[in-house]
Amino acid sequence: MARGPSAGAEIKRLRGDLELGAPAPVLLFHGDEGFYRERATTLAVDHLLSDGLREFNLDHRDGKETGPGDWVALASNRPMLGTRRVIVVTAADRWLKAGGQSASEKSQQEQLADFAEHSRSGTILLQAATADRRSRLWKLLQKRGHAYQFDLMRTIEEAETFLQERFKGEGVRVERQACRYLAETLGTGIPDLLTEVRRLCIFVGDRKELTLADVEGQVAPTRTHTVFEFVDALGHRDARQALGVLDRLLDGGIKSDRKTDVQAIPLILVSLIHRQIRNMLLAQSLVKDHGTDPRDLARQLGVPPFVAEKTLRQARRFPEHRLQETLEELASVDLRLKSTALPSRALLEGLIFRVCAAAPRRGEGPR
Numbered sequence: 001m002a003r004g005p006s007a008g009a010e011i012k013r014l015r016g017d018l019e020l021g022a023p024a025p026v027l028l029f030h031g032d033e034g035f036y037r038e039r040a041t042t043l044a045v046d047h048l049l050s051d052g053l054r055e056f057n058l059d060h061r062d063g064k065e066t067g068p069g070d071w072v073a074l075a076s077n078r079p080m081l082g083t084r085r086v087i088v089v090t091a092a093d094r095w096l097k098a099g100g101q102s103a104s105e106k107s108q109q110e111q112l113a114d115f116a117e118h119s120r121s122g123t124i125l126l127q128a129a130t131a132d133r134r135s136r137l138w139k140l141l142q143k144r145g146h147a148y149q150f151d152l153m154r155t156i157e158e159a160e161t162f163l164q165e166r167f168k169g170e171g172v173r174v175e176r177q178a179c180r181y182l183a184e185t186l187g188t189g190i191p192d193l194l195t196e197v198r199r200l201c202i203f204v205g206d207r208k209e210l211t212l213a214d215v216e217g218q219v220a221p222t223r224t225h226t227v228f229e230f231v232d233a234l235g236h237r238d239a240r241q242a243l244g245v246l247d248r249l250l251d252g253g254i255k256s257d258r259k260t261d262v263q264a265i266p267l268i269l270v271s272l273i274h275r276q277i278r279n280m281l282l283a284q285s286l287v288k289d290h291g292t293d294p295r296d297l298a299r300q301l302g303v304p305p306f307v308a309e310k311t312l313r314q315a316r317r318f319p320e321h322r323l324q325e326t327l328e329e330l331a332s333v334d335l336r337l338k339s340t341a342l343p344s345r346a347l348l349e350g351l352i353f354r355v356c357a358a359a360p361r362r363g364e365g366p367r
Contacts, residue, residue, distance in 0.1 A: 006158060007036040007150045008165065014040055014148050018047040023084075025075075026116035026124045028138070028147040030096075030131040035190045036150035037127045041088055044125055048086050056080035063092035063128070067105070068112035075115070075122030085122035092126040098134035113137045116146075152188070154298070156306045159183035159193060166197045167210065174210040181215050188306070227272045228310055231280075234326065235317040239356040246348055266337055266344035274330045279303070280315035281323050287312065326355055 005013075014027075029040040049058055057079045061071055071087050079085045095109060113136045115124070131138050131147070141147040153159050163179040186192045196219060203218055204210050226249050233242035249269050279301050286300050298308035315323075333351050337344055 005149070006161075007031075007033055007153070008161065010148045010150060011036065011040060011043065013145075014043060017145065018044060023048055023123050024116070024141075024144065024146045025119040025122070026112070026126060026137075026141060026146060028096075028126045028128065028131065028141050029150065030126075030128045030147065031150035031152075032129050033150040033152045033190065034129075035194075040148055040150065041125050041127060044123075045086060045088065048084065048123060049082065053080070053082040057082050057085045059085070059087050061087060061089045063089050063095055063126075068095055068108040068115075071124050072111055072115045075124050076119070077122070079122070087122065087124045088127075089124060090127045093128040093130050096126075096128055096131040096135050096138055098132045098136075109135070109137065113140055116140055153190070154188060154306075156180070156183045156188070159186075159188045162190070163193060163197065166194070167201070170197065170201045172201055172204060172208050172210055175212050177212040178210055178215040181212060182219060184306075185219055227269075227276055228314070230273060231276050231314055232317075234352070234355050235314060237356040239352055242352045242356065243349065246345075246352065250345065250348075266348060267334065269348070270330055270334050270337065274327065274334070276311070276314075277323055277326050277330065279311050280318060281320065281327075283308070283312045283315045284320060284323075287315075329354055 017024075023044075027044060029037045031037065045054070045058065059074050061074075066089075071089055075085055075087045077085055095105075095112065101109065112124075116137060117140060133139070133142075138147065153162060160176070160179045160183045163182055164174065164176070167174040167179070182193065182196060186196060200210055200215065200218060204214065226245055230242060230245040230249065233239075233245055250266070282301060283297060286297055297312060301308050301311065303311070318326075329351050333347050336342060336347055
């Protein structure tokens with residue numbers, strides 16, 4: 001699915017469309033960001049139905065268990081006391097496909113498309129993670145501007161804007177640098193960001209102001225964030241820095257992951273570091289063949305663009321042979337963690353000393 005406008009821009013467009021007057025018979029909220037699909041649905045329902053009429057004129061259906069014939073029939077019923085009925089349909093993906101349906105399913109799809117094109121009665125709000133652009137319904141809704149696409153946030157900048165809006169909605173003034181720190185530390189996943197927004201709003205209380213110092217004191221770097229620091233330290237052969245990061249990784253991992261066996265933490269960390277080194281090698285190879293476009297690199301690595309950019313920056317600090325040697329060291333540590341009773345911290349510290357003490361080859365640059 002092609003990437004559309006930002007989720008915030010789509011919410012703004014929906015709000016403007018709703019305020020224009022008569023709502024469309026069918027509105028489609030699609031894309032892989034469920035938070036914004038729900039937000040769009042709530043916005044539409046709030047605009048179309050007053051609180052007192054929802055008990056009579058609002059219905060919910062699951063698209064996996066029901067079909068368009070049911071939705072159209074409900075939406076076409078005469079509303080009680082109000083002007084329209086509203087049907088909210090979740091998981092409507094299979095009804096937005098362009099092929100592979102039975103004759104009955106195709107008939108129901110056509111019924112829904114006809115309703116979207118000609119109805120003057122109720123409104124059907126469709127939620128779907130994916131929508132087939134070849135389908136008649138999608139083409140019709142897209143042409144009329146009644147399809148709203150909500151993609152996952154991919155960049156730090158999007159996450160930063162999202163955080164600013166959420167804090168503003170909670171009545172908390174927040175420094176921009178604080179939002180940047182949160183986005184870089186937590187990433188672009190909305191559930192994690194929302195959890196921290198709620199927690200930090202409780203933390204500031206009546207002060208209603210959040211600074212960078214507040215956030216740095218309250219939000220510890222995540223394990224993935226700290227793995228970047230660890231690899232950076234190895235790249236600069238800074239054993240002191242790498243040992244300090246290792247302490248945070250081990251201690252923070254044990255504290256923040258209570259469901260994980262303490263003995264498994266070092267293996268998890270080795271796996272994360274191994275994955276990062278492999279991604280750096282892959283990034284080096286991809287750049288040679290395809291250039292440095294962050295989105296292409298992110299797609300190949302299977303990570304958000306901001307993570308791909310960090311990975312590429314790190315990869316440029318390492319000659320390929322050093323990455324390969326580090327992978328071999330990690331494989332050795334992994335085997336010894338699994339097969340010996342040696343203390344895990346000692347094994348990981350040994351890895352640091354061996355990598356950082358390795359003599360640079362000609363052309364690798366100073367330590």
